[in-house]
Structure formats: C-alpha cells, structure tokens
Amino acid sequence: MDGAKKTNISLAGLLELVETSTLSSIKGTVGGILSLISDPTASSSDLIKLIELDPPLTAKILRVANSSYYATSKTIGDIQQALIWIGFDTLKEIILTQKMSELYRGGTPVGGYSRLQLWRHSLGVALLAKTIYRREFGEKGNNAYAAGLMHDIGVIVEDQLLHREFMHLVQVLEDIPQPLTDGENSCFGYDHGLVGKGLAENWNFPAELIDGIGFHHDPEGAREEHRLFVKTIFISDYLMFEQGYGYVAMPLPDREILQQYVRDLGLQWYALRAIIEIVREELGKIEQKGYLIA
DSSP states (O other): OTTOOOOOOOHHHHHHHHHTSGGGGGHHHHHHHHHHHHOTTOOHHHHHHHHHTOHHHHHHHHHHHTSGGGTOSSOOOSHHHHHHHHOHHHHHHHHHHHHHHGGGSSOOOBTTBOHHHHHHHHHHHHHHHHHHHHHHSOSOOHHHHHHHHHTTHHHHHHHHHSHHHHHHHHHHHHHSOOOHHHHHHHHTSSOHHHHHHHHHHHTTOOHHHHHHHHTTTOGGGSOGGGHHHHHHHHHHHHHHHHTTOSOOSSOOOOHHHHHHHHHHTTOOHHHHHHHHHHHHHHHHHHHHTTOSOO
C-alpha cells in the first residue's frame, strides 16, 4: 500500500513475541474459562478454583457483582455469593470480559481508531452474537459470546506489538479508505484474522473459536461444521459496524454478502432489528454505568 510502513516481522515471529509480552498475562485465565464454557460437565467449584488462581480478578468480579448494573439489594462478599446471585453462565462471561478488557487499556487514538473503540465494538459483537443464538437458535450462545469478544484480538496484537507500523497504517486508511485486511496484508503480509487464528491455536482454544476468530471476515474459509457459527460472528461484526460501534473509516463488505449469510442462517430481518435494539440498550447501560473497561 502506498505510504504504509512495511514490517519485516513474520506471522510466526509476531506470535513468538506474544508469548513474551504482557498479552500472555491473560492466557491462563482465558484458556481456563474457555475450557469451562466448552465443558458441559463443568461445575461451580471448577469456576471458583479458576478465580482463586487470579486474586485481582476476585476483586473485579465482586465490584461488578455489587454494582447497580446487577441491582443487588445486599453486599456480595465472596465469589460463592456472586455465583448464586449472578448465575454460573453470567459469571463465566464476566470473567472472560474482565480479563480481555485488560488488553484494551491505554493506547494512542488515531483518527477514528482507539483501543477503547475497538473494545466497545468487540463487546457489541459478543452481545449480538450471543443474543442471536439465544433468541433465534434456542442455545446459550456462550461460545458465540466468546468468539465475538475475541474476534479482533489480532488487531490488539498488532496495535501493541507492531505499534508504530499499525498506527501509521490506520492513518493511511483515514486518507485512503479500504478494508483493514487489505492494508494489513500490504503492510505486514498477513491480517488480524490470521494473527488471531494463530494465537488461538497456540493457546489451545476450542476449534469452533479458532475458526470464529480466524475467519470472521471470510466464513467460507472455515471448516464446514463451523461455518454457520462463523457466519453469525460475521453478521454480528457487520451490524455492529453499521450501528457505529467500531472503527468504521474503512468501507464495509458488499451488503449482499451479509444478506446471503442472513438467509443461510434462516434469520428474519425484523427479528435482527429487534435484537439490535436489545443490544444497543444493553451497551447503553454498560457505558452509562462506566463498566466498559475494567
């Protein structure tokens, strides 16, 4: 890409840098919570043991559990009480959200991009994907929430570990709008989907999440058994961009692709519009209460 600063760091080299960076600090907790999400036999004691391995996380969970967002009428003093009040599935989501949000603090805003805006977008995609699964497919949608939350983890890797080059790329895209993936491939030789996929594989994420992260811009590239799942992430990603939740300086893909994937999943637009409003209200509450970044 004209004007973009190229890097000589290969994808393999970048993934090696991840393991020696602050990004790896979330690996144990995130890997553990994803295992619990994927394990139907997991118990509350398994969850409590995981939390106890990360003392600062306990304080964060209790702060959220005692917030007005959950409208508790009494002080929740320990994780067992939080588990009872909030529920097993919701507590797993809180843990994953709290740990992932640690990666998005700070940074330098450039144009329409900032780490906070990227996190806001990721949270919106997670909530939309989960709500689609719950309302339209009658499933819990825990993996959909996790994939939505982490679908752009490759972007935060580039931001943190290739910071100067990535910030310059964002500035170039402000002046010459084009898909972020095109700019990344010109500048780095790979895009954030490949970065996220490589990280997810190295961290032993479940196969469905690996595809959800790696192919969220190209669901047809995912394994056949995961394509409907990945199309849900694509739809959620697209619609959250369209709603203004995210860095939208670059053009969106052809809307006909979105419409085709909506048909593939058997979704109706009136139902999607209702779900979007639910998610907008939820995000509004989160932002109003100041819970966007832990």
